[in-house]
Amino acid sequence: MSPVEQFIGIARSFVGQKEEPVGSNRSFHIDVWNKACGVPLGSFWCASFLCAGVHNRWKFLTGLDWQLGSSASCDVLLAKAKKLGILHKTPYVGDLGFVLSSDDDTDAVHVFLVSGYKDGKFTSIEGNSNLDGSRNGTEVVERDDLYKFRKPGRLVFARWADLLNDVDTKTVVIGEKKIESIIANGKSYAPLRLLLEGLYGDATKTRLTFDLVPLWDGRTIPCTPIILNGRSMVSVRDFANWQDLNIVLDASDILLKR
Numbered sequence: 001m002s003p004v005e006q007f008i009g010i011a012r013s014f015v016g017q018k019e020e021p022v023g024s025n026r027s028f029h030i031d032v033w034n035k036a037c038g039v040p041l042g043s044f045w046c047a048s049f050l051c052a053g054v055h056n057r058w059k060f061l062t063g064l065d066w067q068l069g070s071s072a073s074c075d076v077l078l079a080k081a082k083k084l085g086i087l088h089k090t091p092y093v094g095d096l097g098f099v100l101s102s103d104d105d106t107d108a109v110h111v112f113l114v115s116g117y118k119d120g121k122f123t124s125i126e127g128n129s130n131l132d133g134s135r136n137g138t139e140v141v142e143r144d145d146l147y148k149f150r151k152p153g154r155l156v157f158a159r160w161a162d163l164l165n166d167v168d169t170k171t172v173v174i175g176e177k178k179i180e181s182i183i184a185n186g187k188s189y190a191p192l193r194l195l196l197e198g199l200y201g202d203a204t205k206t207r208l209t210f211d212l213v214p215l216w217d218g219r220t221i222p223c224t225p226i227i228l229n230g231r232s233m234v235s236v237r238d239f240a241n242w243q244d245l246n247i248v249l250d251a252s253d254i255l256l257k258r
Contacts, residue, residue, distance in 0.1 A: 003064055004094035004161050010061075011054045011113050011125045011140075018139040025128070025136075029053065037072035044136060047111050048072045049127025050096065054113070063182075063189055063226045063233070066160040074098060074108035081158035082106075088157045091122045095157040097146060099135060105156065110135035114146060114157065121145040172236055174198030174245075174256040181236055181254065188254060189233040192225060198256075199243065 001009070020027040025042045034043050036052035051070040059065055068080050078098050081087050082105075091097060091114045099110040110133075112126035124146035130137035133149045147155070172179040172190050177198035181190040192214055196204045209215045214225060214232060222242050223234040240247050240256055248255040 003058075003062055003164060006062060007054060007058045008094065008113065008115050008125070010057050011050070011115065012142065014049070014053055014127070014140045015125060015142050016140065017127075022138050034072060037070055039072040043072055044128055045072070046126065046128035046135070047074050047077055049140060050111060050113060051077075053127070061227050063187065064164055067163045068096075068158070068160055074111045075106065077111060077158070078108040078156075079106065081160070084163065086159045086162055088159055089155075091146065091155075091157045092159060093117055093122070094161050095159050097124060098156050098158070099150060100154040100156065102154070112146065115142060118144070122147070170254050172198075172254045172256065182233070188236040189226065190236050190239070191231045192221070192223070192234045192239070193232070195234070195236075195239050195256075 014029070017029055018027065019025060019030065025045055030045050031041050033048035033052040034041055034045055036056065037048045039048070051072070055066060055070065067084065068077055071077055077096065081096070093114055093116055095114040097112045097114055098108040101107040101109045110129070112124045112129070114122055115125040116123040121144060124143045125140065126133070126143060127140045128137055129135070129141055130139065131141050131143060133143060170181050170183060170188055172181045172195070174195060175198045177194065179190050179194045179198065181188045193204060193208060196208055200207065207217050209218070214221045223238040225232045225234050227233070236254055237247065245256045245258060248257060
């Protein structure tokens with residue numbers, strides 16, 4: 001599954017979430033999303049849904065970033081996309097779509113995710129909307145035609161996936177162990193357990209435990225983990241700092257030494 005497919009899958013998992021009570025712009029999830037974006041409870045939440053609800057979870061799971069930041073403001077996201085040069089007049093699956101208030105391309109009144117292409121139409125997943133495409137609706141919906149009830153000339157699309165760095169790999173050498181790492185957005189990530197085994201061998205089986213977060217000898221490990229390919233991965237640099245290791249780089253390897 002590609003990173004964009006993962007992003008869409010996370011968004012789709014929220015379809016059906018509704019305001020409680022209806023018309024309040026509030027619910028447990030909506031409050032969490034708006035708090036994460038730093039706006040008052042009861043604020044419009046189409047952008048908060050995509051930034052805090054979808055992007056933050058996707059970033060945790062993949063270690064990737066869309067470089068648009070996190071905001072509850074459609075205008076802020078639109079301005080960042082414009083500055084990054086990723087705005088287009090036509091959609092592509094995975095794009096963010098902006099509904100403009102008029103011909104002024106700096107004022108967006110709604111933002112959504114282009115979720116697929118079916119029967120000749122682009123579909124969309126939208127928070128704070130309804131099946132009619134409302135900019136202040138009451139739930140997360142998946143619409144079968146993102147253009148329905150909208151003027152095509154007032155839509156623009158941000159192709160944030162173009163900003164994703166190509167995923168590369170390097171081999172981490174620690175002790176006698178060689179571990180394949182994944183490099184994304186300039187950081188190298190490797191499986192936490194394998195890194196510890198490179199230093200501590202079989203003792204890792206008893207010293208490494210999990211209680212929501214990974215623990216070493218019962219204490220929280222000071223490396224924020226992400227989940228990649230079903231494994232708990234940590235930044236190699238953060239791991240080296242924690243274990244007081246030196247990092248030596250060559251053409252294809254990352255050497256960790258005391």
